[in-house]
Each structure stands twice: as C-alpha cells, then as structure tokens.
Amino acid sequence: MDFAQLRYLIAPLVDELKSFPHSMLASLCTDLGLPAPPESGTKRERLDDAFGRLPDSDLGNVANLILQRRPPAAKARIAIQDVLWSDEPTIEIPKRYRREVAHALERIDLFVDPRRFDELLDRHWVLDTDPLAGWFGQSDTSLRAQIERHVHRNPDDWSVDHLFDQLGVYEASDYRFSQFLEGLASADLRQSEEQQRVFVQCVNGALKACGAELRESDLQGGYPVFSLVSLRAAQRGRPKNLIFASQLKPDLRFKDAIDNDVEILGNPDDVLVFDRPISSDGLRWKDLQSWWAETRKIDDPQEAKESLYRRLMACLPSNSPPQQLMFAAFYKAFGPAVPDLPALLPEVWLHWDPKTVRDRGKDALLRFRMDFLLLLPHGVRVVVEVDGKHHFADDSGRADVHRYAQMAAADRELKLAGYEVYRFGAAELSGDAGMSTAQDFFRRLFKRHGVAV
Numbered sequence: 001m002d003f004a005q006l007r008y009l010i011a012p013l014v015d016e017l018k019s020f021p022h023s024m025l026a027s028l029c030t031d032l033g034l035p036a037p038p039e040s041g042t043k044r045e046r047l048d049d050a051f052g053r054l055p056d057s058d059l060g061n062v063a064n065l066i067l068q069r070r071p072p073a074a075k076a077r078i079a080i081q082d083v084l085w086s087d088e089p090t091i092e093i094p095k096r097y098r099r100e101v102a103h104a105l106e107r108i109d110l111f112v113d114p115r116r117f118d119e120l121l122d123r124h125w126v127l128d129t130d131p132l133a134g135w136f137g138q139s140d141t142s143l144r145a146q147i148e149r150h151v152h153r154n155p156d157d158w159s160v161d162h163l164f165d166q167l168g169v170y171e172a173s174d175y176r177f178s179q180f181l182e183g184l185a186s187a188d189l190r191q192s193e194e195q196q197r198v199f200v201q202c203v204n205g206a207l208k209a210c211g212a213e214l215r216e217s218d219l220q221g222g223y224p225v226f227s228l229v230s231l232r233a234a235q236r237g238r239p240k241n242l243i244f245a246s247q248l249k250p251d252l253r254f255k256d257a258i259d260n261d262v263e264i265l266g267n268p269d270d271v272l273v274f275d276r277p278i279s280s281d282g283l284r285w286k287d288l289q290s291w292w293a294e295t296r297k298i299d300d301p302q303e304a305k306e307s308l309y310r311r312l313m314a315c316l317p318s319n320s321p322p323q324q325l326m327f328a329a330f331y332k333a334f335g336p337a338v339p340d341l342p343a344l345l346p347e348v349w350l351h352w353d354p355k356t357v358r359d360r361g362k363d364a365l366l367r368f369r370m371d372f373l374l375l376l377p378h379g380v381r382v383v384v385e386v387d388g389k390h391h392f393a394d395d396s397g398r399a400d401v402h403r404y405a406q407m408a409a410a411d412r413e414l415k416l417a418g419y420e421v422y423r424f425g426a427a428e429l430s431g432d433a434g435m436s437t438a439q440d441f442f443r444r445l446f447k448r449h450g451v452a453v
Contacts, residue, residue, distance in 0.1 A: 003056040006083045010063050013072055014051045018043040031069060033062045060084060074126045082173050090174040091212045091230045098170050098177060100206035102161040108202050110160055111189045114152055120183045121147070124176055125167045143167070178228040185214055187223035200226055211378035231378060231449055242283070243349040244373070245315040246271035272311075283375040286339040315347050322429035323371060323386045329438035337453050341446070344384075348373040350414075376449050381419045388426045 017028050025037050025046055035053045037046035054062060063080050071077060111117035121127060127144035143166060150157035164170060169177060181203065183189065190196045200214045207213050211231045218225035248270060274283070276291055292311075293304035309331065316323050323346070330344045348370045372384040411421050422445075428437050446453055 001060065001087050002083055003059055006059050006063055006080070007056075009076065009080050009083065010059070010066055011051065013066050013070065013076070014047055015044065016070075017047055022046075032065045033058060074122070074128065078124075078126060078176075082176065085173060085175040088175050091178060091228055092174055093177055093207070093210060093212060095170045097206055097210040098164070099161060100209070101181070101203050102159075102164045102169075104202050104206045105160045108198060109195075110163075111184070112191050112195060113189055116188045118144075118147075120180070120189065121167065123183070124172075124180045125169075181214065181228055182226060185226040187221065193223055196224060196226070231380065242272075242274040242345065242373075244272055244274070244345045245312055245347055246349070278375060282342045282377045282380070283345070284340055285343040288343045288345075289339070312346055320386065320388060320426070322388070322424070322426040322434070325429045325434050326372065326384065326386055326424070326438050329435045330442055332435070333439035333442055334453060341451065341453065342374045342376050345373045345375075346371065374445075376451060378449075379418075380449055382445065383414060383419050383421045385421065385423045386426055386429060387423055 014032075014034065017025060020028060020043075022043060025043060029035065029037055029047075029050050035050045037050040040046075041049070063084055066072070067077060067080060072080075111120075125143075127147070128142045146166070147163070151163060158166075169180065172180075185196055185199050185203075187193075187196060190199060204213045207228075208231065212228055213231060214226040215229045216224045217227040217229075274288065274291060276287070278287075289301070289304050289308055292298070292308045293301070296304070296307070298304040298307065313324070313327060316327060327344060327346055331338055334341055350370050370383050371386050374382040374384070376382060411423075414421050422441070424438075424441075428434060443453070445451075
C-alpha cells in the first residue's frame, strides 16, 4: 500500500473537521481512529498534530472509517479506495478483454432495474463533475445526466462499449473492474436466477480467454452470488526442464548450472527432456512434435507424430493396462484436434535426487514421478494419477494406512505448489467403459479451463 499517497488523500478530509467546535474535535478524532488532539492551539493546529502522530500502520483503518462515517465526494472516495484495494488479491483483466466483455453484453440487457443500476454506478464511478450542474438555468452536462438521456430514456443511443468508456471501466483498477462486474451479475440488478445465469454465461465467454470467470460462490436471499475467480493455478514459476517418459531414474547432470541446462548421461533415449520455453498457451502436442522432429532430425511430420506417440506409449508400465488405456483414450478422443491441445505427458519426474534410497531413506523419494502431466494455458498444471493396489496396500495386499497417508500428504504438497491433482482407481479404467470414463474426464477438464476442442 502506498502510505504516502493515502496520507495525502485523507489529509484534506481530516482538515474538514475544523468546521466543528473545539469541544467536538476529540470525539470526532476518536470516532475516525485518529490520536486524541492536544487541548490547546487552533483547530487546524490541533488536527494537524493528531494527524501527524498517526502511524502509517493505522492509515488504512482511518481511511476506511472516513469512507464509512464521513464519505467524501466520489472522486476523492474512488482515489482512496484504489489505494486501499491495491493490496487486495486481484485478477488481471487487460483492456482488450474488458472491451470484449462490453461487446458480449450487447446481446443481452445490461441491467433490469434502472434505479439499482444507477446505485451500482454511483458506488464505482464519478458521475457528477460539477455540483452546480443544472442549477441557475445551466445545462447539466454531467455523466449522470448523459446516462439518463442516452442509456435510460434513449437506450439505443449508446453502446455498452461507449458507456464503459465514458465511465472509465477500461482504465480502472482490476479490483474495481471485478467489483463492478460482480455487481452487474448480482440479484440486485437481475430479478431472477435465470437472468443472472444468462449474464454470467455471456461474459464468461470473453473472460475465459484471459484466464478468469464469474463463478457461483455463495447464496444470499435465495439467489446465487457470483465472484470473479482466476482459472490460473498458483505457481512458483514457469517450467524450465520437463524430464519425462522414463520409468527408470535418469542418469543426468547439470551441463551448465547457471543456465539450468541438463545433460543426460548414458543412452539419451532412456529419458526425454523438453527444455524449450513454454508459452502462456501451455505445452501443446504440436510444440512437442516440433521439438521431437528437430531433435531427432525427422523431416516427415506424419513420421514425427507416429514415432513420438510410440515413444511415449512405450514408457508406460507394462503391468499397468489402466495407464495405457488412459493415454490411448486421450489421443483417441480428440483426433484431428490433438495438435492444438495440451499434450498428455507420461511418467514426468517431479523430484530428482542424485542420492539413492539407501542414502536418503525409503520415504525421501516417494512421489518422485507423476503418472501424467498436462500444462494448460495460463500456467495451469494438471496431474493425473492412476492408482493401483500398491497405492493403498502393502506387498501382501493388506490395507496400509501409512502408505495411504503418505499419498494424501504428497497430494496436499502438489496442490499447495499450484498443481491440480486428479486420481483414478485402476478399476475405473478397463474396457469400453474405462475408455468412455477417461475421455469424458478430459472433455470436462478442457471445458472447465476454457480450452477449445
């Protein structure tokens, strides 16, 4: 939070207290969270002294109390809110996508209740620039008057895009935009749940392109409440090296530790390392195939596609038909769409340790490899695990609560690190029913994350 800017913005509002009698200054300061003013001096001196002793750590609380108990004019209120909201978790919605939301809203009614719509606008935007507008025979040129004329009385005059531009929607902070959008989706502006859901479906088509959506988060008064949420997983950074397609622990070393360049020792075909930058579109099959063709010097695209598929399929455990079915189901489900879809990577190494189990202990290297990984657009990382008996039973086949607890703990760590984790029981993945189960999962996964198929 910019404390200097916040102090600058609320100083004039504290100074306004000098219009009250000396006897009221102490209680007014207490009411707004300010230190008690000295008993002597002019009113301005007393207020300046109290405000000067206010520590930065209390500025936010004082600003909020001023907004609640002595709300200033819209321009000052919005400036203060933007500073206070700067520390709130926000979802970035660039101007391009805000404009696409406006264009999408041309297809439906922007609001149902005009009075509630104006109240929403008053909460977020500056509508009156001249407090004397319309007085003494002057023409009222305020934005409020223009909205009344061009939006309410003559609704075809202004497009939603023009209205948003006049309001300042495209330049507003991400947090203010999200609050405004959630307000437009609320039951205050839409008189039925069906109208709310039509609105949400309309804007989500534009929002998902930048990794966000309005999602039902609560229920108030029998109506759903929608909140703007991110579709992007929290991460620690972009992938730098993908080590995959190997059941055996790879023999590798850093060729250049500064640049994080990995070198595979022994037979380089025993393990694959994808070391190219991964864009915001994720790692698509066509990116993987291009890398494979160039590193293997394969000129024919069809040969590159088929040989890569065979190489990935070959790394799957021969004693795990469910994993093989999962892999085959993915590529069979989408056919010609596969090149533009995220690649399903098998046997991906999450942890790699040069030490052995004897050195670290048997529990140190648990969950070092993921069955499958997808890198979706906007940094979303999806882990798919196929659980055989060894995930929850000991070598004799008896249930092992310790082993299950280790698996659950590892899942928590993955999720906290920004991965989505989905588990399948091996019994789910057999025959035609298993093929349908896997394919339905991937279709729903892509739909959830806005990946076009």
